[in-house]
Amino acid sequence: AQSVxxxxxxxxxFEEAPVELRCNYSSSVSVYLFWYVQYPNQGLQLLLKYxxxxxxxxxxxxxxxEFNKSQTSFHLRKPSVxxxxxxxxxxxxxxxxxxxxxxVFGKGTRLSVIA
Amino acid sequence: xxxxxxxxxxxxxxxxxxxxxxxxPISGHTALYWYRQSLGQGLxxxxxxxxxxxxxxSGLPSDRFSAERTGGxxxxxxxxxxxxEDSAVYLCASSLTFVGYxxxxxxxxxxxxx
Numbered sequence: 001a002q003s004v005x006x007x008x009x010x011x012x013x014f015e016e017a018p019v020e021l022r023c024n025y026s027s028s029v030s031v032y033l034f035w036y037v038q039y040p041n042q043g044l045q046l047l048l049k050y051x052x053x054x055x056x057x058x059x060x061x062x063x064x065x066e067f068n069k070s071q072t073s074f075h076l077r078k079p080s081v082x083x084x085x086x087x088x089x090x091x092x093x094x095x096x097x098x099x100x101x102x103x104v105f106g107k108g109t110r111l112s113v114i115a
Numbered sequence: 116x117x118x119x120x121x122x123x124x125x126x127x128x129x130x131x132x133x134x135x136x137x138x139x140p141i142s143g144h145t146a147l148y149w150y151r152q153s154l155g156q157g158l159x160x161x162x163x164x165x166x167x168x169x170x171x172x173s174g175l176p177s178d179r180f181s182a183e184r185t186g187g188x189x190x191x192x193x194x195x196x197x198x199x200e201d202s203a204v205y206l207c208a209s210s211l212t213f214v215g216y217x218x219x220x221x222x223x224x225x226x227x228x229x
Binding site: 006034036090 | 119146148150155156157158160163165171174206208212213214215217218219220221222223
């Protein structure tokens with residue numbers, strides 16, 4: 001069964017600095033990968049996803065993630081963060097060849113952007 | 116509806132009581148999922164419904180937990196004889212058949228067992 005490791009539980013970063021939130025999954029089989037964001041006191045929202053094709057995927061608010069099959073990673077990056085990016089970020093994975101199995105989520109990384 | 120609706124948003128109950136949590140998914144979404152979110156523990160899968168297929172109950176932590184989905188739409192998660200360790204945010208999500216579309220989550224029900 002898949003598992004997801006988010007290596008950092010908390011990441012503080014100054015406004016306008018770059019950030020990387022790390023995510024590794026356990027199996028090298030074909031996968032679908034997702035990043036979800038949870039703003040304070042709100043539900044989870046889909047941020048971006050990798051299904052196939054280009055290994056670099058982007059969101060509408062400047063985040064990007066790169067699928068690396070050899071390292072079983074899907075790290076999330078942003079070159080310049082804003083205060084409004086303060087939130088908890090969850091990485092999730094699903095095995096492509098196991099049918100529509102439920103997503104397996106990591107424990108989350110709390111990003112705190114400091115003015 | 117426009118989104119996934121969960122009720123109640125907050126529930127405080129006494130240890131030993133039964134509780135029912137409701138989820139109303141997006142119309143047309145065939146798949147419905149329940150997860151539990153505890154502080155520092157991420158999202159724990161509980162149960163999954165897909166169309167008329169038998170539900171995947173592999174994540175239910177004990178036989179005190181059960182869920183049903185009526186008419187392929189609304190779902191109810193029931194916790195019997197609640198314990199303090201059941202305190203968490205219970206999240207419902209729905210999706211189209213293909214998991215690649217991603218899930219739409221509700222805002223959750225915060226359950227506190229006192």
